Amino acid sequence: MAVYICSQCGSTVESRCKPGKCKSCGAVKDKLIKQEQPKK
Ligand SMILES: [Zn+2]
Structure with a gap:
């Protein structure tokens, strides 16, 4: 995830x-920045 x-x-x-x-x-996907998540 x-x-x-x-x-x-x-x-x-x-x-x-x-x-x-x-x-x-409702911003377009270009506005979404991926955030890396540490594994638990
Ligand atoms: Zn937004």
Whole structure:
């Protein structure tokens, strides 16, 4: 599971693959930046 951060509204989106757009503000996927998560 990867986490993407919306550079437009700052909310995070959890998804296995790259989300099409931000669920909060509807920003396009280009605005979503992948955030590496440490394994637990
Ligand atoms: Zn957003």
